[in-house]
Amino acid sequence: MDGRRARLMSPFILMGEKLRGGPLKPWRPGVEDILVIPEFMITAAMTAFPQSRLGVFVQNPFAFQEAHAESMERGLDIRERADWFLGVSQICLDQFELLNIQTGHHLPVSMKPEDFPFREEKERLITYMPRKRSAEARQIVDTLERRGKLKGYRIQELDNMPRLNVSDHLQRSQFFISLLRMESIGFPAAEAMAAGCIVVGYTGLGGREYFTPETGIPVTEDDTLGLVHALEAAVAEYAAAPARLDAIRRHASAVVNANYNSDTFETALLKIWRELDAA
Incomplete structure (x- = not known):
């Protein structure tokens, strides 16, 4: 809540x-x-x-x-x-x-990346979660479909969906549009990275600790047209020469799994507890 x-x-x-x-x-x-x-x-x-x-x-x-x-x-x-x-x-x-x-x-929290296993083979699928930016999400989708530069990709909204279904869709998605906004950390993009998506969009500010040019394609906050251009460019690059973006998504999954797993959370929590108890 x-x-x-x-x-x-x-x-x-x-x-x-x-x-x-x-x-x-x-x-x-x-x-x-x-x-x-x-x-x-x-x-x-x-x-x-x-x-x-x-x-x-x-x-x-x-x-x-x-x-x-x-x-x-x-x-x-x-x-x-x-x-x-x-x-x-x-x-x-x-x-x-x-x-x-x-x-x-x-106290680094965990989004349980093991629930979003990396998948190498992907579909021509672009997914997004509209909760934080529903009006902007509609505009982005309308613009992308109208411009017709997605080279056969379809776009699907992930909303009001069980976690297991979200994981399945992310594992199948080649691209994920990040619509994070004013986040402490923002885990939808991290979940997509864990599953092997190429993530394009906003860091939500707090997401900058894992969402960087080395792990995805971050876009200036609230730059809707910039996001559209970035996604279209990524789709075109992947069609012509996928190696760079494949390397980015593999690295992104490794970063998320290393930093936001349950063991990291538990270790940090116990360490803090000992420090506070000794104070």
């Missing part, structure tokens, strides 16, 4: 809990307790628990930036209250540096 939706739903969730179990009993954290809070709730937490120790889990650096600005307007500075911060990506660490946070830790 994203931050805005969580804020809207919280009163109804609490009401449901009260109806199911009777009046909610007040809870007060002990002196040694540390409340771990998501980044969008820092103002509420500092207000509700002014004496409690806090730890902040930052999954969305953009929400964190807004929440921090809001709390500062109220005279509350999470940097003075939190014992530590956890960030799931490099852009979260960048936000920590921007705010001069010295107690930040990197």
Whole structure:
């Protein structure tokens, strides 16, 4: 549940809990307790628990930036209250540096690349996920089909589809259009890379830690025509001389599998836990 939706739903969730179990009993954290809070709730937490120790889990650096600005307007500075911060990506660490946070830790999350195995043989298929940019996605598809430069490729939307089906489509896709937007990391492009797609499109900013010219074809954020041109050029190049793009997609799959697997996540989590426990 994203931050805005969580804020809207919280009163109804609490009401449901009260109806199911009777009046909610007040809870007060002990002196040694540390409340771990998501980044969008820092103002509420500092207000509700002014004496409690806090730890902040930052999954969305953009929400964190807004929440921090809001709390500062109220005279509350999470940097003075939190014992530590956890960030799931490099852009979260960048936000920590921007705010001069010295107690930040990197907890790299996993998108389980083993669920998206690399496939060498592909179909003339271009896939995309429209969730973050639905209007732009429609425009891109309409433009590509109207211009007629896709050399027999068909375009398919991946939406409201079970994970297993998404994996199957990505394994069959030669190209994937990345429509990431304001991401902490953004895993649709990583999933496509793991499966062996040539990824063309936006990094969503946070995706820059894995989506580079060495692993795909990144396009300037929000440059819709630039994305169309880049995809058409990639299709033409692959038809004429596929070796460079094949090398890129193999390298991309290796990078994603090396950096976002479950073992990497578990190792980092245990290391951070030991560090925090010893502090």
